[in-house]
Amino acid sequence: MGAAEPLRSVLWVKRQRCAVSLDPARALLRWWRSPGPGAGAPGADACSLPISEIITVEETDTHGKRSSSGKWQKMEKPFAFTVHCVKRARRHRWKWAQVTFCCAEEPLCHLWLHALQELLGKLTSRPKHLLVFINPFGGKGQGKRIYERKVAPLFTLASITTEIVVTERANQAKESLYEINIDKYDGIVCVGGDGMFSEVLHGLIGRTQQNAGVDQNQPRAALVPSPLRIGIIPAGSTDCVCFSTVGTNDAETSALHIIVGDSLPMDVSSVHHNSTLLRYSVSLLGYGFYGDIIKDSEKKRWMGLIRYDFSGLKTFLSHHCYEGTVSFLPARHTVGSPRDRKPCRAGCFVCRQSKQQLEEEQKKSLYGLANTEEVEEWKVVCGKFLAINATNMSCACPRSPRGLSPAAHLGDGSSDLILIRKCSRFNFLRFLVRHTNQYDQFDFAFVEVYRVRKFQFLSKQPEDEEGGLRERGKTRFGPMCSDTPPCCGTASNSSWNCDGEVLSSSSIEVRVHCQLVRLFARGIEEGPKEEPDS
Template identity: 70%
Template sequence: MTHVPPRGPQTTGESGPLPGTPPPVPALVAHARALPAREERDGDGGCETGERSAAGPGPGADMEAEPGPPQLWLKRRRCFLSLDRPRALLAWGPCSDPVPDPSPDRPPAPTPASGPGAYSVPVSEIITVEETEIDKKDHKSGKWQKMAKPYAFTVYYVKRSKKSCRWRCGHVTFWCTDEVLCNQWIQTLRDLIKNLTCRPKHLLVYINPFGGKRQAKRVYEQKIVPLFNLASITTDVIVTEHANHAKDSLFEINIEKYDGVVCVGGDGMFSEVLHGLIGRTQKDYGIDQNDPKASLVQCNLRIGIIPAGSTDCVCYATIGINDPVTSALHIIIGDSLSMDVSSVHHSNTFLKYSVSLLGYGFYGDVLKDSEKKRWMGLVRYDFSGLKTFLSHHCYEGTVAFLPAQHTVGSPRDKKPCRSGCFICRQSKQQLEDEQKKSLYGLANTEEVEEWKMIHGKFLAINATNMSCACPRSPKGLSPMAHLADGSLDLILVRKCSRLNFLRYLVRHTNEDDQFDFTFVEVYRVRKFQFMSRHSEEEDGDLKDLRKKHFGSICSNHQACCCSLPNSTWNCDGEILDNSAIEVRVHCQLVQLFARGIEETPKQEALS
């Protein structure tokens, strides 16, 4: 009998033994003649496969295993799979001509990644990698019977829409004839994901069952829980029972055991969590929130927003869409976005924090009137808006503000805040430099603040930390406002005719410049104060200062509407009855699970 030495580890199956040894590491590329498989969709909240369909041989073509290096397959067709470690990029797709696998010490061999079925995804956007169980019925029925005993693993990843900021969970399953090669890929990708320390593992979740269309609980259970389970994220869920439930509980809960706080609801729910988290942080560090000049401490925990409200303004400004699945995927992969927060005080007393709109006059009147008509549902905002527009009230007062001299950009520079924003990154560097100077006692305490003051009659006074975009106003109140530049845009709408004010409001629904009116002024500021005429009569110092330096600034604007003593402030959807307020921007005080609005999707079919 002639003895034949073995060629290496063998994998047996119904088709017999397959000679050949697996490559040492899965950074190598597996090649074979291939055509891309069919793309499938599992539904709005589920996962999608990443392969695309193309014409080619029938289902049984090229199914039989051949001698040589182990191969990877996309369903029934051979493919290449490559891991580019320096770029942290995973690529796959069809391959027409097999080539030998490269050695572990060399870069991956060139792969045919230019075809229409080729894909790539950053490792940072891979959600998880799971070993896939083989269905014995499929294997015995003939689907895989020509291949040696198959092994499989599935890669779940973020899949972008090419036409919007919408994300979905895509998945692609690779089949292999060698168990060792399959396990190597699984372990390597899992190790890379494990090294991504920015990803949350344990989250505190607040659900507001009463906000918006009362769908928050259903949205979370049906769309978000499966994704969190897939990513192995554990949660503690609290369903709020009354107003300020989330805010109050954040002062009592041990928040150190969490990697973030998630709110399921609308902008009101986010505001509750924001106030609770900031308040808890300042309490822990002994900071008095009632001091308007206090330097607030940045919050360590990130906030995630699962939109289920009526406006979802914050979601639109931070990820570009109010889609629950997209928001959940940003949370899962651990995105981080800094955001400014404005503090509002009255007579050395803290009132509220604001991150979106602080509006006096028109928007304050709309909110106050709508609160009396909650029985009407969401349509109350349209009714109150029309009523307030027809009333056409204006309010006399004085606005004093500190211009943001060190901030790059202006409210009309046509440079919107986007993912990786240069202006926000530069502001972050300035903030870090100021913190270092303050730490070592080098801060310039002698800097003179040059305030500007404007007196007049106003239909609206709006201050925005962000664009305030929403479905009805795609560009928002201030399209060029930045999320983290340490400033806000102060918009003054002087009294004018109803027709002109209507023209101004209509500008928010189209691409035209809403500041291109003689009665509209916009400034980028770090701080501002407002005092109504009624309040000025009680504060002689401010009145004397205005007369001495500015006189009557609005003399060229003739009266065309009735003037009332006071309006109310609309602070992120909450009413503030104190008309005299002091506002200060705190640069990058909080962080969200977001990355900003992406101009174009980064992940697409390679070409």
């Protein structure tokens, strides 16, 4: 059979006579019940399997009699091959499935094996050698166990070789990526939570800029995308990045996305203060409410995961607002808006358009044309804010299935800037509750949302005065109000929550870098496909 020639045979699947077809041009394997003579036409119960979702194909030993009708009742040992593949389950989960095809003749069996293996060999996007970082302490401390039980067997099945590093301290993964030869790997996998992913992200971006001679401390520097993809095996407490890019926090699902070689470009925001890089952000950059929560929870690590609930309640009751100025450059190149109720999904049109926009900008830069960004007008908003949030993605998680900004896009070169002005506790509670339901959380007079390419925040309270104010507060109020002035008042400065890490500087400059990194992911699919039993 030639490489592009379709193949059709009558085989047996689960003791049922089936017509099986392979279309190389469409890279599609199909089978359907065919009890009568000949192959017959596919019916509504036909099963379709893209070649891209086949993990591997192997010859199978079959023993014992088949109780099927016809000549198969007399067949002592039919020849067979098994297709290991992806099967969709509920709530965006993927499962490892196997389908065994039996045939009467050995040459026919080998013909199918060769045809399928030849097509699999042409899938060049699949990784063959991966570097795996495992955080054994994150979340509930199950990272190593999750990898060994749910991920490693699938990697072995897919013939993926790995080098495993079980981290023993913070920033070990980041530092390792600066030192080792990363060119021999097809990707980096992190097993842990959002903190572990952030370590790998910073190490990979930093190493790429180092190799390219780019100064990361320059806010206007054009960062170079990394050629390596990052895979996330969720084993943390929230796993926001994984949930927002795959649609579920399931280790098997994430492992299968890595195996089939999915690729999802993602924006990254750089956060600077006084021409110094503070951190990179891919999910939430939050000042005020979310900044106070993360700073307070850092002091209560002994409480475990419940510390986030405790600090959240404490911060809500404190109800502090912060005065400052937000300046931003609107993202006029993007399609859509934060309130259009069109979430980012697999094969997203908005993200594809952004990629084209990025290529146009690169061409302009290459030929020395003026950057249109320079002539656009910055917008300025002043006031007292309960919270300032910037999201590069929806920030969805099991507690908030739609996230902080349901229509935020992963790769459109923009961030959704959400400003929550001073309001009553009751109204702020209404706003927070809407993160857990289907109502528009931006439909309040005290909430503003903008899609931006850059923004800056300048606190009204000088940062050098903040330390003295906080020290006096600690002496006077005791543990419950130690970090903030009296309740319901305007506080001095908050902290920025950058993907779960505290930034000490309140005045920052943020720029979105379009599709700077790629994940082993596909994006959230529109709806789980119900597959017939096979």
